[in-house]
Amino acid sequence: MIKPVGAMDEFASPGRRGVRWSAPLISKYLLGQLLGPAAILTLLMTSVIWLVSILPLLDLVIDRGQSAPTFLYLILLMLPTPLLIILPVAFFFATLFTLQRLAGDSELVVMASAGYSLRQLAVPVLAAAAIVMALTLACGLYLAPLGQRALREKVVDIRADMAGALLNEGDFNNQAQGLTVYIRQLGNDGEIRGILVHDSRDRHHPVTYIAEKGILAQTPAGTRLIMMEGTVESGADAGRQLQVLHFASYTINLDQFSGPVRDTLRKMHERYLGELLWPSERNVSQKIRDQFFAEAHDRLSQPLYCIAFGLIALAAVTRGRRQRGSVAMRLTVASLLATGLRIAGYGIVGVAQRNPMLVPLFYLLPLLGAAGAVAVLAGYGPRLPRLRLPRLQGAA
Numbered sequence: 001m002i003k004p005v006g007a008m009d010e011f012a013s014p015g016r017r018g019v020r021w022s023a024p025l026i027s028k029y030l031l032g033q034l035l036g037p038a039a040i041l042t043l044l045m046t047s048v049i050w051l052v053s054i055l056p057l058l059d060l061v062i063d064r065g066q067s068a069p070t071f072l073y074l075i076l077l078m079l080p081t082p083l084l085i086i087l088p089v090a091f092f093f094a095t096l097f098t099l100q101r102l103a104g105d106s107e108l109v110v111m112a113s114a115g116y117s118l119r120q121l122a123v124p125v126l127a128a129a130a131i132v133m134a135l136t137l138a139c140g141l142y143l144a145p146l147g148q149r150a151l152r153e154k155v156v157d158i159r160a161d162m163a164g165a166l167l168n169e170g171d172f173n174n175q176a177q178g179l180t181v182y183i184r185q186l187g188n189d190g191e192i193r194g195i196l197v198h199d200s201r202d203r204h205h206p207v208t209y210i211a212e213k214g215i216l217a218q219t220p221a222g223t224r225l226i227m228m229e230g231t232v233e234s235g236a237d238a239g240r241q242l243q244v245l246h247f248a249s250y251t252i253n254l255d256q257f258s259g260p261v262r263d264t265l266r267k268m269h270e271r272y273l274g275e276l277l278w279p280s281e282r283n284v285s286q287k288i289r290d291q292f293f294a295e296a297h298d299r300l301s302q303p304l305y306c307i308a309f310g311l312i313a314l315a316a317v318t319r320g321r322r323q324r325g326s327v328a329m330r331l332t333v334a335s336l337l338a339t340g341l342r343i344a345g346y347g348i349v350g351v352a353q354r355n356p357m358l359v360p361l362f363y364l365l366p367l368l369g370a371a372g373a374v375a376v377l378a379g380y381g382p383r384l385p386r387l388r389l390p391r392l393q394g395a396a
Contacts, residue, residue: 026116030124033102038094038132042086049082050075057155066158077151080143081269084136084302091132092309092338095125096331099317103327108318118377122314129310133303140299141273148270177201191215195227197252208233209250223254268295294352297362298345304366305342311373312338319376341369 054075061071102108111121173181178201184194197209211230216223232245265281268291276296279289316334345365352358 026111027120027124027127030102030121031127033098034095034124034128035131037098038091038128041090041094042083045086045090046079046082049086050078053078053082060155060158070154070158074151074154077147077154080139080147084139084144084299087132087136087139088302088305088309089342091129091306092313093335095128095310095313096316096334099125099313100327100331103317118318121318122311122377125310125314126307129306133306136303136306137300140302145270145272148267152270195225195230197225197227204235206235209252211250225252225254226250227252268292271295273299290356291353293356294349294359294362297352297359298349301345301362301366304363305345305369308341308366308369308373309338311370311377315373315376319379337369341365 054071057071057074057078060066061074099108108121170184171182173183178199180196180198180200182194182196183192186192192214193212195209195211195214199207199209209227209230209232211227213229214225214227216225227250228248230247230250232247232250234243234245235241265284266275268276271279271292273296276292276299279292284292312334316330319330345362348358348361348365352361
């Protein structure tokens with residue numbers, strides 16, 4: 001039986017040629033070709049998400065007078081969370097691009113002619129999927145909650161750091177409720193010149209501190225502003241009387257203005273898998289426990305999409321005709337199916353949080369996607385209709 005020229009059915013029957021082909025070198029070559037674009041696409045997609053998510057942190061770092069290394073540390077702590085979403089998606093499009101490039105360069109045809117079967121071609125695809133699965137699982141179960149915990153603690157420390165918030169020359173700083181600080185000049189040796197501190201927490205007895213110079217000191221007891229050669233002006237009788245006290249040295253505890261740190265319940269994205277499945281807090285309601293339960297299985301099921309996406313990309317490239325219109329349609333359909341599969345997975349999260357009986361759908365969706373791709377690879381799936389171009393008049 002004569003096959004149409006350019007058909008991608010060379011991989012239809014892996015053992016038909018009777019050639020025993022051991023191709024570890026080709027498998028390694030394909031694995032490298034798959035992981036390279038996946039890494040580049042992951043980097044590009046992560047950079048785009050970073051640009052959006054770091055803006056609130058940038059404002060916090062600038063307002064609190066933090067350094068560039070602190071800002072870099074904060075954005076590194078955020079990295080595992082978007083990677084959990086980006087890695088499977090980047091792997092799918094990288095696999096689709098790489099396999100189609102190999103098919104367009106006729107490399108897959110040469111491999112098939114040399115006896116490289118469809119099963120052998122699936123081995124590097126699944127191996128790359130396993131690597132991406134391991135990274136996704138590590139991000140979801142350990143790195144993402146670890147980064148979110150450290151990020152939250154660091155943000156709390158920055159907001160409580162009154163020293164970094166008040167070291168702005170020539171500005172009236174109102175970082176704390178009821179406190180206004182003005183610094184005229186900050187010397188290279190850390191000495192402050194021209195200090196004005198206005199404490200209006202008690203509206204009936206406001207206090208103003210004016211000093212020629214001073215220093216900010218980090219002591220074991222907290223942040224202290226040590227002022228020298230100044231006065232304390234306090235109002236009495238609702239501001240109708242003014243009392244002035246001269247001092248040689250006066251110390252203000254700035255930690256009193258930062259406010260107490262609230263010990264709240266850890267959020268879902270800050271919890272490890274065990275804390276989601278078996279929360280130790282006794283005051284957690286059943287509704288929150290159901291949300292934790294759904295979040296845990298969502299993290300466990302997300303790596304499964306890597307296998308489904310790899311098989312969908314493999315089926316889209318190796319099954320069907322190689323005409324330009326047919327290839328474009330198959331790639332488009334594969335992209336739409338993978339996108340719809342992943343969106344459906346995100347849609348289940350909210351439903352499963354309200355109804356724990358739907359948690360198995362987290363695993364069912366990627367398994368159905370993988371099963372459908374395997375069916376197409378085995379020749380049981382429907383073939384896409386062939387595009388027919390209008391025939392020109394007078395053509396033979």
